Every structure is written in C-alpha cells, then in structure tokens.
Amino acid sequence: MKHLFRNGENDRTIMLFHGTGGSEKDLIPIAEMIDPNANILSVRGDVLENGMSRFFKRISEGVFDEKDLIERTHQLKAFIDEAIEKYSLNQSKLIGFGYSNGANILGSLLFHYHDEIKYAILSHPMVPFKDIKPTNLDKTHIFIGAGYEDPLIDIDETKALIKLFKDANAHVKEIYTDYGHRFSEPELKGIIDWYQNIIKQMK
Numbered sequence: 001m002k003h004l005f006r007n008g009e010n011d012r013t014i015m016l017f018h019g020t021g022g023s024e025k026d027l028i029p030i031a032e033m034i035d036p037n038a039n040i041l042s043v044r045g046d047v048l049e050n051g052m053s054r055f056f057k058r059i060s061e062g063v064f065d066e067k068d069l070i071e072r073t074h075q076l077k078a079f080i081d082e083a084i085e086k087y088s089l090n091q092s093k094l095i096g097f098g099y100s101n102g103a104n105i106l107g108s109l110l111f112h113y114h115d116e117i118k119y120a121i122l123s124h125p126m127v128p129f130k131d132i133k134p135t136n137l138d139k140t141h142i143f144i145g146a147g148y149e150d151p152l153i154d155i156d157e158t159k160a161l162i163k164l165f166k167d168a169n170a171h172v173k174e175i176y177t178d179y180g181h182r183f184s185e186p187e188l189k190g191i192i193d194w195y196q197n198i199i200k201q202m203k
Helices: 028-034 066-086 101-112 155-167 185-198
Strands: 003-006 013-017 039-043 047-049 052-054 058-060 094-099 119-123 141-147 171-177
Touching: 003 066, 013 028, 013 101, 028 039, 028 094, 028 185, 039 066, 066 101, 094 101, 101 119, 119 185, 141 155, 141 185, 155 171, 171 185
Parallel strands: 013 039, 013 094, 094 119, 119 141, 141 171
Antiparallel strands: 003 039, 047 052
C-alpha cells in the first residue's frame, strides 16, 4: 500500500487513515499535535471513486461493499505486519487513527483481528458490517469522536457501534461535538486527553 513513514523519537507509532478524497498527508498535522515524538505511518487508500482515494468500495452513500471491505481489511492487516518488520515497530505501541472512511477500515480491522492493535482513534465512524460482530477486545482501548448534527452519520449509528465494542469488552471513550462531520478542536482535545492516559498503560 502507498504510505509515508517518518521516524520519531519514542517507540510509539501512530498509523493514519484518511477520509474519502484525502491522502496520506492529511492527518499528519493532527498526529503531530497528539504526540510530536511518535513514529508516523500514514497510509493512502487503494480504491479510487471518481478520482477520490478510499480504503474500500461502497455501493452508495453510507452503504458499504462488505465483501470488498473484508478483502481490503485482510490486505491492511498484511501491510501492517510487513510494516512492523520493515520499520522495526513495537506492535504493542501501535495507535491507529482513522477519520471517516479511514475510521471505518480501522473499525473493520478491530472487528476481524482483535490482537492486531490495542489502541484506536475512530473519528466519525460507522458500523462496518450488518452481521459481523467484534470479539475479545478486553485489552483494546478505543476513542470514538462523533458529531450531534453529523449529516452523514446518525447519532444512533455511533451509539450502536459503541455498544458493539463494549459488548466485546473493549474500553471505549466517546465524545460528541456540535461540529457535524468535521474534525474539531474539542474532538482533538478529547483525543489528546485520552492519549495521555493510555500511554501510561503501554508496556
């Protein structure tokens, strides 16, 4: 997968997954605010939709091509494993950070591989599958950011995703803002606060 890697000064690595139409450069400034000394591994989606990069296909707005999503999730897992070896990353200190479409592929990774990453930031995610549920996430810490007036994602969808993760015993911190589908300063503050707490638990 096309990606950008930058060495940091500590052994934590923030993996970035952009939204529809974005690139591997979009979330780097935010990652730098979260942890200016972490490694950065930022990935570009392989799917093109009307010239816009995505991480998986969709049938229509808000309707995922679940078969393609599963296939892309397996590919992402293989890429992460290769990157861990190539860049000598500490897997126990990987933090995934996805926005919108990027949050959805990251959510799918959590659904399929409970031990691939233990820390995930999902900004404006959706429930990735109708009939698949995550399991065994008791060691996983997840931050979810959502908007009360998000025109793309109903608040009930966010709550349903949170319930799925909590039912799988994940440790979930959620924050709701008044900024719709946009990434906002209050959301960033919530992420930084959450991040400062979870890095104390990393071994």
